[in-house]
Structure formats: C-alpha cells, structure tokens
Amino acid sequence: MSLGQELAPHLPFLRRYARALTGSQQHGDSYVRAALEAIVAAPDDFPREVDARLGLYRTFQRIWASANLEGDDDDVGFGGEREGIAQARLSQVTPRSRQALLLTAMEGFTPEDAGYLIEASAEEVEQLVVDAVAEIERQTRADVLIIEDEPIIAMDLETIVRDLGHNVTGVAVTRDEAVSQALATRPGLVLADIQLADDSSGIDAVKDILAEFNVPVIFITAFPERLLTGERPEPTFLITKPFQRSTVKAAISQALFFDSATVPA
Template identity: 60%
Template sequence: MSVSLSQEIAPLLPYLRRYARALAGTQKSGDAYVRACLQALVADQSIIDTSIGVKIALYRLFHVLWNATVIPPAGDDGSVSIFEQTAQQRLGSMAPESRQTLLLTTLEGFSLSETARIIDRSEEEVTRLVSAAIEEIDRQTKTDVLIIEDEPLISMDLIEIVESLGHNVTTVARTAGDAIAAAKVQTPGLVLADIQLADGSSGIDAVKEILSELTVPVIFITSFPERLLTGERPEPTFLITKPFNPNTVKAGISQALFFNGADAVAA
C-alpha cells in the first residue's frame, strides 16, 4: 500500500472497525475482517477504486470481502459476552444486506446513494433493505433504559427517542455516582452514556462500575469518540458521535437490543 493511500486510510480505520464489530457482533471477529481487508490492500492496491472517494472505496472493499470470506466467529475465551453469543444465533435469521444497509446509513452516516455504491445496489433497493432491517429489529422486547447525560436538552431528545421506540426511561443521571446508584435501585435493560459529565466525573467509569455488577448493553453517545476508539483496550460496539441524528440513535438502540437477546432484556 502506498504511503499516501495508507495515510488517507489510517484515520478511517477506527470507524471501519466500529462498523465491523457491529456487523460481526464481536470485536475479535470484526477486527479479523478488517485485517483481511488491509491484507488484501497491501497485496494488491488496484483492488480499491479511490475515484469514488477513499472512504466509500474502503467500505466497498470491506463489503466485497465480507461476502466472500468466512472467518470463524470468536471463540468463548472469556471475551465473548452473552450478547455476542446471542447475536451470532440471531443474525442468521436476518437478511445480511438489510443489516449492512441499516448500519451503513445510520451508524456510519452514509447517504442512500453512497450506501448503494458500497453494496452495489440501487437507492430504491437500499431503502427497502433498511426498512426490512428496522422491522426485524423492532420486534425486540420493550426494556428499561438508564440515560447518563448531563445536558438537559440532549437528555430531553434522548428521552423522546427512547420512548418513541416503546421503551421506558427509568432515570436520567447527570453524574457517575448518580448513574451507579440508579442502576442498583432499578436494573436497566440498556444504558445510554455520555463520557464527560456535569461534576467532572466520567461516564466510562460509571459504565465500568455498572458492568462489574450487571450484564447490560451500553451505547456511548459522545462528542469525544477518540477517547474510546484507541485500540488500546476493548472498545464499545455501539458508539454514536454528537451531534447525533435521531435515526442513528434509534438504529443503535435497536441494534444493541438485537445483540442483547430478548431473554436478557428487562421487562
């Protein structure tokens, strides 16, 4: 891979890894697909068409390899959660391209035309695939949601989004301490967490403490995604950047609960 192409791709890798993790259901499996993509590029740089834009071309290459390569799922070595095990079972019942288009248009923020280019389909087909994915995922059991967010206006937006999907907001916590206490009082089925909180405390620390006691899916919604996409520790599968599109949050919630599994979601 040439130096210039390598430099253009490098800042895109954290986001491709995020997409791969959400698609595969595990960080280990997702990263294996990303490595395969990069290895293919190193072997033959001509397989990527940069005339359509490096980011679109990279995701298109990943899509081709995803469909053509079978990488064994991550084994249960202690790093695979019950969410990930359930996901591998349930993903088989969902059309692969529906899942891909939903993630590309929401989590990754590609337009319909860009997504169509990535998966080699028409915009009309992409629209149908996204609708099918949402219908499939929205069959999830309703759950209780803990929101960790210190900005009132953002909290209001998140409450509206959560309730529009039929879920119940149990608490809006403005500090790490409040979040930890709320989780002990009422077990959430999903946590939406900011990183930087009102009193200078950390949403990351709050989530670590909560996960030490509970098994619950978490979506980080933050203005500082680089604090989590470091590659130095296990990274969240579900990470949404502020300012967010409400549809992105809806898709993230549906995906998180999809990977969680109905039997693990609070009633």
Template identity: 60%
Template sequence: MSLGAQVASQLPYLRRYARALTGSQSTGDAFVRATLEAALADADLRDTIGKSRASLYHVFDRVWSSAHLETANHADGEPSLHEAAAQERLSAMTPANRQALLLTTLEDFSIDEAAFIMGRDGAEVEQLVQDAIGEIERESATSVLIIEDEPLISMQLEDLVRSLGHDICGMAATRTQAIEIVERTRPGLVLADIQLADGSSGLDAVDDILSIGSVPVIFITAYPERLLTGDRPEPTYLVTKPFQERTVRAAISQALFFRSSQPL
C-alpha cells in the first residue's frame, strides 16, 4: 500500500481524535492539515507517518503540542458557544490527562503506544489516564437524553450514565419521541444512534434538538463512515458500535468538559 493510501485510510479517525481533543471541528481539522503539511515539508516526518498508525498520531501530537494555544486563540470567524467554552477551558487546564484517556479509549491504543505518541513513559501515561477518570467522576451532574432503538443497548447506556452520577431525562427510540422529550425537559447531554425505529434518523432528531438550543451530542453508531464524509458539519464526539463502556465514558467526559455554560 502506498504512503498516501496508508495515511488516507487513517485520516477519518485522526480527524475524529483531533475534534475530540480540541472540542472543535475547524480547529481539529486545522491541526490535521498542519500535520500533513509538516510531513510533506520534512522527509523524516514523511517517513515517520508511514511506519504505523501510532507514528501518524505521534507526528500530529508534535504539531499540536507545539502550537495548540496559538491556533486555538486565532480561529477564523466568530467562535460558537461550544468552541468559546472549549477555548476558555483549554487556556486554564492542561489537556494531557484527557489526551491520554482519548488515545487509550476512543482510539484504542495500548498504554505503550499512547506513551510513544505523547513522548512520555508508560507509567506517566497510566497515571494521566487515572487522573482523567478522576476528573470524570468530578464532573457536575447533568441530565441525559438517550436516543437508541435497541432496548439492550439503551439499558446498557442508561446504567453507564447513572453510574457516572447523571440523571436520565428520557429514552427515545424514534425522532418523534426524542423531540417530545426535549419539549418537556432540557437535557444537558444527548447520546444518539443514527438509525432509529420506524426508519427515522437520529441525525434529523439531533438537528431538531439543536434548533431549540445548544447541547453536546455524542453519536454512538455502527456506521461511523456515514458521519465522517466531510459533506456536512461532522460530530465532535463519535463512538463506534460495538463499543466499550470506557470509550463512552471518555466521550461523556470530553463532551461535558467542552460544553457551553448556556443550558439548552
């Protein structure tokens, strides 16, 4: 496989990671683009990104770590409430623990691979992951809407959300049910599948919800390629089915970390 084909096959996942790390599609994509440009301009970096998936993320980390504050503070255009909240919180907190958690959960790297990517030793990365888990436990409680038509998955998500100290404001299997719940309650977080009962779409349900107000959304789907097309605004938080509970847990932590202070 050519270097171009290798990198292209990993780009959707690197973009997903970059968006989750920065809390912004535009900022995340800017760092991915800067990583590719740096590799094109440097033969050593170009050789590095072709060695393995972890090597590509390692080069991304070098670019992001050296410039993330400057880029975050000079985003094009007026930032959304979500992006503004992300920028404010990033300026006040080092994201190393959340980065370690994302690499070992959302991206499914081993501790050793995450250590290589971050340029740290394994014991340090393991501690960063534990610190991130502690941060999750300290997140302020919120109400969660689950949009999922598979009863077993819905119950699994409910148990996970409650174990993190959050409430369930409703569980919907269709777009119509989701909107009815939002009209009665104001969720602080939405977990949504994209294929729902009766043929309705979780994407359309989320669009309806976001037309009412700003709320972080985590898509949990067996069809991530339908959301990673570049044809429309892509979700910052995307978990692939079948999922591990720690992956959903990490996504919830990220979403609540970056959420706007303005309720839905």
C-alpha cells in the first residue's frame, strides 16, 4: 500500500481538527494542504516509527507550529476577523493547551500519543487539557439552541451545556421550529442534529438561521464522512454520534473560542 493510500482515510478527520484549531474551514484546509505538500516534497521525512495517522498529524503539527511561531500566516492567505478574535483569547489560553484539548477530546488520541504530537509528556498533556477547559469556560458564556429530535440525546446535550455554565434557550425538533426559536432568541451557539423529527434537515435549518444572522454552529451526526467530503461548504465544527461528553465540551469551547460576542475585554 502506498503512503497516499495509508493517509487517505485519515484526511477528513485531520481537516476536522485543523478547522477546530483555527476556527475556519479555509484556514484549516490551507494548513492541511501545506502538510500534504510537505509530505509529497519529502516523503522520506515522513515519520515511519509510528502509524500513518500519528505521522500525518505530526507533520501537520510541525507545519502549524512553524507558521504560528514565525507569524507568517499572511503569506498563505490567513488572517481576518476570526484570527483576531483568536489572538484576543490566546493571550490567556495558549495554542498548546488548545491542541492538547482537541487532540484528546475531539480526535481521540491518548495523552501519550497527543504528547508525541505536541512534544510533551502524557502528564503535561493532561494538565494542559485541564488548563484549557478551565480558561475557555471562564472566558465564554452563551445562550445555546439545541436542534435535536431524540429526547434522550437532547436531554444529555442540555445537561452538558448547562454544566459548562451556558444557558439553553430551547430544544427544537424540526426545521421550522428551529428557525422560529432562533429568530426569537438569537442564540450565541447552535448544536444541530442532521436528521430531524419530520424528516426535515438540520442542515437546512442552519442555512435558514445563518441567512438571518451569524452564529457558530456545531453539527452532530452519526456519519461525519458524509459532511467531510472535501466539497464546499463543510462544517467547521462537527462531532460524531454516539458522542463522548468530553468531545461535546471540547467542540463547544472551540466554537465559542472564535465567537466575537464573547471576546474578553
């Protein structure tokens, strides 16, 4: 099997990680593209002492760390409002902590593997995760609309949201109900299932909402690969069913991390 064939199954999830890390599909995909270009240019440098997924993420980490260390984002088309929002938060939450949080909670790496990726010990990774969650929760508070037609899942999401210190404005089970509630309450975050009670689409509900006002959205689906196809538009924040509570918490923290409404003074 060629290196390209080994890496292909992992690319959709690397794009998910990159987008959550940067808060942008465009920026995240640009970093992933740069990592792939580096692999193509120097295949002998690809880490072969670990499995393909770890090697791919390690290559990405090096590209991302180098770009942020050198401050050369503008050279590859980065920048803009969300990066400015991120910088306001990064003065208090280090990129290293956010990487540790996303790699473990969202991408499912063990603390040991995450430590390999960011060059830290497993113990350091665990502390970085604790620090990141505490600081991001302190900085971000929001009203949250949940679009979910399964009562048990909706209740679980509502508990997670409230445990993080946020307010739940409502739980919608259809497209029309979701749009109506969103327009009435103007939430600061939307958690959206894909398939709703009346066979309507959570994607269509979100499109309707975003046509009226901007709000960060986290999609929830049992089939993430259907949304991570490499075609536009794709969600910046995506979690998979059945989900871990820690994954939902990490996604909420990252979505609000880039939300201008909760930038620290």
